[in-house]
Amino acid sequence: MPPDLTPRQEDFLRYLREEIRRAGRAPSLRRAARDLGISHAAVAQLLRALEEKGYARRQGRYSRTVHLLNPARRTAGLQRWREIPVVGRITAGLPMYAQQQWEGSVVLDAELYRGENLFALRVRGDSMTGAGILDGDLAVCQPRQYACNGEIVVALIGGEEATVKRFFLGGDHIELRPENPAYRPVRYGFDEILVQGRVIGIQRGPDVMRRLEG
Amino acid sequence: MPPDLTPRQEDFLRYLREEIRRAGRAPSLRRAARDLGISHAAVAQLLRALEEKGYARRQGRYSRTVHLLNPARRTAGLQRWREIPVVGRITAGLPMYAQQQWEGSVVLDAELYRGENLFALRVRGDSMTGAGILDGDLAVCQPRQYACNGEIVVALIGGEEATVKRFFLGGDHIELRPENPAYRPVRYGFDEILVQGRVIGIQRGPDVMRRLEG
DNA sequence: CGGGAATGTCAATACAAATGTAAATGCAAT
DNA sequence: ATTGCATTTACATTTGTATTGACATTCCCG
Structure with missing residues (x-):
């Protein structure tokens, strides 16, 4: 643009x-x-x-x-691809785009992923394998500060490293639910959780696939 | 450098x-x-x-x-992206790239996916959920007519629709193993199976993610 | 066609906000 | 001590937006 x-x-x-x-x-x-x-x-x-x-x-x-000139025309033939940053750590400081750690970038299909300011996050751990999200996958995220029940989000727990979990809102708490029987849901106070975005896609490269074959 | x-x-x-x-x-x-x-x-x-x-x-x-100015830039002259076809059905006729059914194409990160003649396949069914491959995912494949034990491949069973399974070679048979306790491994004769490619990546878009949230 | 009214262009200028530069300084690691 | 990296503060420059006024072009009507 x-x-x-x-x-x-x-x-x-x-x-x-x-x-x-x-x-x-x-x-x-x-x-x-x-x-x-x-x-x-x-x-x-x-x-x-x-x-x-x-x-x-x-x-x-x-x-x-x-x-x-209408904006679509301005780009002279829609880009078929887009590039979004891969953030390593997301520090607690808001807004989102401050204090990011750049780990590089990844190219996505522009027709598949819409929306502004998307970013990607490298998934660590196997707490979401039940939802088809594996260790090493790249989670494509849409920045948001809120979430709805059942959505899979990336959230900061008390300023720590970001994690990917399924989100549930209780009356007096927030529950982050892993998708793996080996882990248990955990409840947090409202002030312990910072939702950073919603996971809208997964990219799994050859490296992760190769490990699957191990 | x-x-x-x-x-x-x-x-x-x-x-x-x-x-x-x-x-x-x-x-x-x-x-x-x-x-x-x-x-x-x-x-x-x-x-x-x-x-x-x-x-x-x-x-x-x-x-x-x-x-x-530094030419150490990885993507200096190279394209950062590539476009590969999404095949619907893979007909039995070889070679691979004849008679394909075009379902469209998808753009990938060229640094992530190397290799010639890659293609993508829409995954149907939930027989591979245990390996993090869900219904509706796009499987990125490298064309190959053989496979090694444990590799996840796309294969034609008796000229039918292609399926994604884990491949094992027995003494007198080929075993295609789903990754879901609800399904059972099946053995085939050598002449019943045509390996079409090896799955080297997964692309999951917003549509599939949304279904996950139910 | 001609001329006035409306319109577009250019130049000089002003000012605030955003931006780049420099200097003095602190701290940690080699 | 030197170097890398950070701070704060003060200052210089550029840019965006505005002004005014002189001038060039175009439009339209008599």
Whole structure:
């Protein structure tokens, strides 16, 4: 994605969209200037910014027609793939994207995994084998600070290393349930658990498969 | 390669690469500082260290653009991703790549999956849940006409639909072993089984994960 | 067609916020 | 002691956004 818009530019883009939809074409610089309470030259600058960032296009030098490029079009042919970071440890500090430990990145099928800001986590231990999640698997996660009953989440227990478990909310506690008879569910107080994300996919590479054959 | 970098600097370099690839350009010092949980001046020092050691270059004195120069980049010229076909049915006719049934394709991380002519197969049934392979998973396969004991393979049983099982060779038979106590191993004559490939990876998407949450 | 009104462009300028630089300093490990 | 890595603080530069005014182009109506 091209460099993102500043808040101001986003406002302006929103305004432009609205006007074009309403009137069929873009307003003049001075008209827009009146609407927005700024000067016409400022509008011209904003418009140029949008143009440089690929959100709009104009014809000739003095043309008064503006085309907005829709975001899907902007990427010129949807990417078939995407890359997300593999975080090693997720320290307790929020927000999520602070203090991350970069372990690298992994490429995913973009049509399979939607959503913003996905990240991946290397699964340690065999507490979730019952749900088909093995030691060494890569868990693809969608960042979230809450969870619903039964969802498989990655959570921080008291600021420790992150773990993957099934989530259940009780009246006065949170229960994290492993998916392996060798382990037992554990209950925690609300202040002991920090949900970091929901597991929406699993990637198992040749290394893990090879170990299975051991 | 010459790791004349300290571990810290290597971390930072890795972080830089990820960010540049993700956002198209280097983050600001203070943004990086937030991400890494250190002060902006510390980032500037790290950056200067990388510059002095020849891993990065910047333009002017106050420029915000950073170029990474070290060719040690794993993915320098190489594609970071690859696309392989998802075959629906594998017909008995050999060679493998004739007469396939195209169900689409899937994108994989090229650094994770090596090898030529990989293909993927949608797993049906729950006979392999014990090995962490669930109904609906995508099995990434390496084409092979043979197999070793204990390997998880995709095989054709008497020209029927392909199945995924663990492979064992007996003196006078082939045993295909499910990984689920509800099923039993089955023995076949040599002429009843056609090994089509070895499973080297698993892809589980949001759809399957969602079903897990019931 | 011609001319005025509306519109787009450019240049100089201002200011705040974000960003990069530098200096002084502390601490731990070699 | 030196080096790597961190801090804090002060300062310089760039960028985004705004201004104003002069000028060029286009549109439209008489």
